[in-house]
Amino acid sequence: GAGVSQSPRYKVAKRGQDVALRCDPISGHVSLFWYQQALGQGPEFLTYFQNEAQLDKSGLPSDRFFAERPEGSVSTLKIQRTQQEDSAVYLCASSPDLTGNTEAFFGQGTRLTVV
Amino acid sequence: GNSVTQMEGPVTLSEEAFLTINCTYTATGYPSLFWYVQYPGEGLQLLLKATKADDKGSNKGFEATYRKETTSFHLEKGSVQVSDSAVYFCALRNTGNQFYFGTGTSLTVIP
Numbered sequence: 001g002a003g004v005s006q007s008p009r010y011k012v013a014k015r016g017q018d019v020a021l022r023c024d025p026i027s028g029h030v031s032l033f034w035y036q037q038a039l040g041q042g043p044e045f046l047t048y049f050q051n052e053a054q055l056d057k058s059g060l061p062s063d064r065f066f067a068e069r070p071e072g073s074v075s076t077l078k079i080q081r082t083q084q085e086d087s088a089v090y091l092c093a094s095s096p097d098l099t100g101n102t103e104a105f106f107g108q109g110t111r112l113t114v115v
Numbered sequence: 116g117n118s119v120t121q122m123e124g125p126v127t128l129s130e131e132a133f134l135t136i137n138c139t140y141t142a143t144g145y146p147s148l149f150w151y152v153q154y155p156g157e158g159l160q161l162l163l164k165a166t167k168a169d170d171k172g173s174n175k176g177f178e179a180t181y182r183k184e185t186t187s188f189h190l191e192k193g194s195v196q197v198s199d200s201a202v203y204f205c206a207l208r209n210t211g212n213q214f215y216f217g218t219g220t221s222l223t224v225i226p
Binding site: 004044048055059093102103105106109 | 119121146147149151157158159160161164166204208209210212213214215216217218219
């Protein structure tokens with residue numbers, strides 16, 4: 001299929017370990033979003049890219065979180081020195097254009113568990 | 116600022132019952148409004164959307180009308196099925212481009 005693909009689907013990390021989460025958006029989609037979803041909660045915004053430019057990173061909870069999209073397609077969310085509070089599902093979404101009218105298409109998420 | 120408030124769950128209904136899930140929003144400007152659904156073990160999927168006041172979004176028997184005067188976008192379905200059991204999220208997208216989500220409402224439909 002041509003949907004948003006995230007890998008890995010599940011990740012268990014020891015506290016203090018660095019992790020990298022990958023997102024392959026739908027081909028040609030300009031906008032890319034990362035969200036964090038805690039158990040029983042709605043998705044919380046982390047960061048937003050327009051092509052390769054990171055236009056909004058106001059939701060990143062600390063300087064341990066870093067995201068990039070160097071060629072305007074695949075994106076990586078990196079978490080350094082993971083903590084237990086980082087345990088959540090990390091969702092990636094892409095949207096085809098820049099208007100506020102268009103829906104986002106979500107991947108299935110990466111479930112991160114920090115032990 | 117921008118925010119979405121959803122009806123607290125969980126909601127349990129019998130098959131063929133009428134469903135309403137309330138959603139109200141706070142936004143600057145004129146956002147687009149969305150309902151997403153998350154079936155067990157799956158990712159978020161768009162259910163319906165409305166991009167301007169008085170628009171009605173509809174899909175799979177679900178409907179929601181963008182009410183600017185009450186800042187609401189309530190989700191309704193006349194006759195729910197067991198297969199509608201899922202978590203429903205109301206969301207808005209504003210000119211800043213990010214999406215703001217409610218906390219989700221879990222629906223269970225029993226035969």
